[in-house]
Amino acid sequence: MADASKKSKKILTNPLSGFMELLPAEQILFNSMAQTIQKNYELYGFSPLDTPVLERAEVLLAKAGGDTEKQIYRFTKGDTDLAMRFDQTVPLARFVANNYSKLTFPYRRYVIAKSYRGERPQAGRFREFYQADIDVIGDTDLSLQYDGELPSIIYSVFTELGFDRFTIFINNRKIIQGVFEALGVMDQSKPITQSIDRLDKIGTKGVKTQLEDMALTKEVIDALFSFVSIKGTSDDMLTQLENMPVNSELLSEGIEDLRTVLAIIRKLGVPEEFFQVNFSIARGLDYYTGTVYETRLDDCPEIGTICAGGRYEDLASSYTERKLPGVGMSIGLTRLFDQLLLRGLIKSGSSSTSKVLIVPLMDNLAKSLEIASALRKAGISTEVSYVQGKMDKKLKYATKLGIPYALFVGEDEVANGLYGLKDLEKRSQTELTLEGIVEALQKEKA
Amino acid sequence: MADASKKSKKILTNPLSGFMELLPAEQILFNSMAQTIQKNYELYGFSPLDTPVLERAEVLLAKAGGDTEKQIYRFTKGDTDLAMRFDQTVPLARFVANNYSKLTFPYRRYVIAKSYRGERPQAGRFREFYQADIDVIGDTDLSLQYDGELPSIIYSVFTELGFDRFTIFINNRKIIQGVFEALGVMDQSKPITQSIDRLDKIGTKGVKTQLEDMALTKEVIDALFSFVSIKGTSDDMLTQLENMPVNSELLSEGIEDLRTVLAIIRKLGVPEEFFQVNFSIARGLDYYTGTVYETRLDDCPEIGTICAGGRYEDLASSYTERKLPGVGMSIGLTRLFDQLLLRGLIKSGSSSTSKVLIVPLMDNLAKSLEIASALRKAGISTEVSYVQGKMDKKLKYATKLGIPYALFVGEDEVANGLYGLKDLEKRSQTELTLEGIVEALQKEKA
Numbered sequence: 016m017a018d019a020s021k022k023s024k025k026i027l028t029n030p031l032s033g034f035m036e037l038l039p040a041e042q043i044l045f046n047s048m049a050q051t052i053q054k055n056y057e058l059y060g061f062s063p064l065d066t067p068v069l070e071r072a073e074v075l076l077a078k079a080g081g082d083t084e085k086q087i088y089r090f091t092k093g094d095t096d097l098a099m100r101f102d103q104t105v106p107l108a109r110f111v112a113n114n115y116s117k118l119t120f121p122y123r124r125y126v127i128a129k130s131y132r133g134e135r136p137q138a139g140r141f142r143e144f145y146q147a148d149i150d151v152i153g154d155t156d157l158s159l160q161y162d163g164e165l166p167s168i169i170y171s172v173f174t175e176l177g178f179d180r181f182t183i184f185i186n187n188r189k190i191i192q193g194v195f196e197a198l199g200v201m202d203q204s205k206p207i208t209q210s211i212d213r214l215d216k217i218g219t220k221g222v223k224t225q226l227e228d229m230a231l232t233k234e235v236i237d238a239l240f241s242f243v244s245i246k247g248t249s250d251d252m253l254t255q256l257e258n259m260p261v262n263s264e265l266l267s268e269g270i271e272d273l274r275t276v277l278a279i280i281r282k283l284g285v286p287e288e289f290f291q292v293n294f295s296i297a298r299g300l301d302y303y304t305g306t307v308y309e310t311r312l313d314d315c316p317e318i319g320t321i322c323a324g325g326r327y328e329d330l331a332s333s334y335t336e337r338k339l340p341g342v343g344m345s346i347g348l349t350r351l352f353d354q355l356l357l358r359g360l361i362k363s364g365s366s367s368t369s370k371v372l373i374v375p376l377m378d379n380l381a382k383s384l385e386i387a388s389a390l391r392k393a394g395i396s397t398e399v400s401y402v403q404g405k406m407d408k409k410l411k412y413a414t415k416l417g418i419p420y421a422l423f424v425g426e427d428e429v430a431n432g433l434y435g436l437k438d439l440e441k442r443s444q445t446e447l448t449l450e451g452i453v454e455a456l457q458k459e460k461a
Numbered sequence: 462m463a464d465a466s467k468k469s470k471k472i473l474t475n476p477l478s479g480f481m482e483l484l485p486a487e488q489i490l491f492n493s494m495a496q497t498i499q500k501n502y503e504l505y506g507f508s509p510l511d512t513p514v515l516e517r518a519e520v521l522l523a524k525a526g527g528d529t530e531k532q533i534y535r536f537t538k539g540d541t542d543l544a545m546r547f548d549q550t551v552p553l554a555r556f557v558a559n560n561y562s563k564l565t566f567p568y569r570r571y572v573i574a575k576s577y578r579g580e581r582p583q584a585g586r587f588r589e590f591y592q593a594d595i596d597v598i599g600d601t602d603l604s605l606q607y608d609g610e611l612p613s614i615i616y617s618v619f620t621e622l623g624f625d626r627f628t629i630f631i632n633n634r635k636i637i638q639g640v641f642e643a644l645g646v647m648d649q650s651k652p653i654t655q656s657i658d659r660l661d662k663i664g665t666k667g668v669k670t671q672l673e674d675m676a677l678t679k680e681v682i683d684a685l686f687s688f689v690s691i692k693g694t695s696d697d698m699l700t701q702l703e704n705m706p707v708n709s710e711l712l713s714e715g716i717e718d719l720r721t722v723l724a725i726i727r728k729l730g731v732p733e734e735f736f737q738v739n740f741s742i743a744r745g746l747d748y749y750t751g752t753v754y755e756t757r758l759d760d761c762p763e764i765g766t767i768c769a770g771g772r773y774e775d776l777a778s779s780y781t782e783r784k785l786p787g788v789g790m791s792i793g794l795t796r797l798f799d800q801l802l803l804r805g806l807i808k809s810g811s812s813s814t815s816k817v818l819i820v821p822l823m824d825n826l827a828k829s830l831e832i833a834s835a836l837r838k839a840g841i842s843t844e845v846s847y848v849q850g851k852m853d854k855k856l857k858y859a860t861k862l863g864i865p866y867a868l869f870v871g872e873d874e875v876a877n878g879l880y881g882l883k884d885l886e887k888r889s890q891t892e893l894t895l896e897g898i899v900e901a902l903q904k905e906k907a
Contacts, residue, residue, distance in 0.1 A: 028559035034513035058837040060815030060844035067480035090536030113474035119861045160847035282830040369506030384728040391504040398506035401606035415565045
């Protein structure tokens with residue numbers, strides 16, 4: 016196909032549908048969000064993991080079913096049945112099982128990377144998407160303290176991302192299961208949980224209809240509704256639940272666990288208005304067995320869950336006989352970024368990483384290049400204008416990219432050691448020594 | 462497959478052959494190398510680009526042939542013919558063609574991301590590999606200054622990665638082509654170039670045999686060898702070349718271009734011992750048309766090229782009628798990391814990002830968690846030990862992970878405000894106030 020370049024009909028250049036591709040300004044914003052998340056994960060002592068995008072299909076599909084099997088990108092090369100990972104949890108399970116003897120437990124890992132699902136294209140859904148996950152994996156057992164630590168990380172992350180009104184909703188699957196046990200509907204716990212989990216989406220009436228369809232008695236349905244309708248402060252809710260005429264050991268255990276988790280969250284300094292018990296939070300996934308979390312933006316509930324997770328009793332049962340309980344959470348970064356941008360809740364700035372464009376005013380570039388090196392050594396991102404032409408053209412390059420400063424280096428400047436630093440937004444210019452410029456731009460950076 | 466967990470035969474848990482997967486200590490080291498590269502790319506004002514891993518197969522294969530077509534991971538989903546990218550240049554070309562009107566030229570982009578090639582598995586070759594690329598793309602034309610800037614970036618990157626002896630070899634394809642023109646063997650330029658490019662691998666004798674097989678005259682072969690055998694300082698070599706009895710306009714242009722590039726490199730402060738003209742550097746790829754680079758470690762030539770690139774006249778001819786010349790270079794990060802680790806040239810350190818493990822000495826965790834929050838606010842990665850059991854067990858966790866410090870928080874400590882900070886390597890302990898601890902650990906971090 017060496018003559019493709021000569022064809023007049025060119026190949027389509029848009030990215031595949033469902034694949035996010037950002038222009039420089041947005042990519043810079045996306046990366047800065049990812050970096051804030053990474054920094055916070057590392058501040059809590061999580062170590063990075065980077066598993067391959069491709070796995071043996073049998074590894075990825077060991078526990079998968081339904082939608083996942085339909086959506087997975089799977090193919091053969093040679094005689095290997097391959098697939099692209101659809102989340103970060105299954106590769107984590109394989110990795111931990113494979114390296115059990117080399118890891119130190121509790122194993123704390125973070126990952127910020129892409130996964131793939133060939134979903135039907137629709138607004139807000141991506142076939143290639145970043146997840147920013149953390150998980151703590153224990154060997155045989157794992158203290159409930161970790162369940163309390165995770166919300167404090169969520170709080171740190173979203174606060175530093177600039178959100179000041181969000182709520183981490185917390186529940187414990189044992190509470191839900193315990194209520195079912197007390198009501199004698201344990202055998203229908205799965206459809207009931209799924210139905211309750213949709214309360215926010217289909218409303219009280221929708222859930223009621225679904226529960227009636229399961230042939231539950233009016234008394235049971237009423238009890239379920241008084242359970243999920245419990246409102247108030249987190250502590251009040253737990254007291255109200257205890258006072259309900261439902262009792263089971265599992266329920267008491269769930270209440271006790273949730274109280275412990277709430278106490279840790281408070282001790283870690285998460286302000287009261289950022290977390291809230293919510294008995295209707297169940298999380299669709301089967302494998303959560305204890306604490307469950309869902310975080311939403313208070314002023315943008317329509318975005319839905321921006322971060323979710325919980326406690327699971329056995330991470331890697333498909334790959335090892337060892338019991339590896341864990342607790343984790345995931346930020347769907349691609350979707351979150353898309354929604355925030357769409358609603359104007361974040362705004363991209365500069366299209367360049369450069370803080371300053373050096374504009375040589377003479378043929379001899381030497382001094383400009385020397386200054387560029389000095390600025391970079393001081394940690395200031397610097398570009399030199401090599402574009403031929405008029406001053407206007409050079410400055411237009413900088414303003415189009417959003418480079419905040421231009422620095423002029425001419426013969427007079429070199430002779431007297433004072434250079435013109437122009438603030439391209441304010442359109443003001445100051446004459447400074449090289450040291451003065453470094454100082455001014457370093458201040459700008461912070 | 463929900464009962465997979467009950468099967469006694471477990472699924473294989475090793476990653477696919479040819480896919481790198483690192484344990485925490487090595488991953489931390491890998492990430493710090495990647496971060497150093499990224500920081501330097503940004504210091505030179507390159508902006509990030511993150512294209513999808515999956516593309517339409519026709520996009521990726523527009524110009525590919527031979528090995529690439531054989532190695533590419535290609536498959537269909539629904540009725541889409543898909544493939545995983547095999548480099549970062551083809552997606553860049555598609556992106557620039559697609560967003561031409563939205564980009565500001567010269568467009569400077571960096572990318573540090575994975576590509577895929579289903580190569581035959583062999584030592585040092587990876588099927589999934591990181592490339593850390595930069596490219597500057599011009600609209601219609603692009604000043605030679607950029608060709609001189611790239612080696613200064615290579616110099617910054619590798620110096621900061623801790624290498625003190627490496628050489629950036631530089632040549633210009635016009636010089637090679639010009640010599641061929643002068644010798645009247647322009648029609649065989651491709652096989653001759655490919656042969657000369659292998660000089661380091663197959664030696665003088667091997668190249669001679671290949672050239673003889675092309676039915677070149679003894680005079681031409683001798684002239685080619687006296688050309689590639691020119692040695693000396695970069696400037697001497699250019700003078701010697703000018704004094705050779707070969708002349709062509711292209712050759713003169715190449716010499717002139719190379720002189721300009723050398724001058725820029727010097728002005729950007731790259732010390733003389735880090736770059737060197739080498740007339741045998743041709744780069745196998747067809748699309749380089751001017752400056753070409755290859756960087757090697759002086760003390761480890763067997764690692765081969767650790768960074769390579771050059772100037773091309775037309776980036777995106779498969780996708781657009783516009784002429785988009787560029788100059789770029791690529792670090793094969795996965796292979797480089799593997800080789801450096803294998804040869805003991807880099808060593809992994811801690812398996813944890815934590816700088817300190819807080820060990821609560823009493824039942825009441827409150828103060829420990831409060832101190833953890835304070836340390837994290839000061840930018841110090843901190844973990845709290847929630848593991849039950851003896852002190853030994855808790856400290857073993859820290860030493861196994863390589864966490865450098867343990868901080869003890871007991872009732873006495875809380876009462877008098879002095880906490881024991883233990884250096885786990887030196888096994889020494891000092892009593893400090895919280896402010897003192899922050900200061901000590903921040904110093905440690907730097």
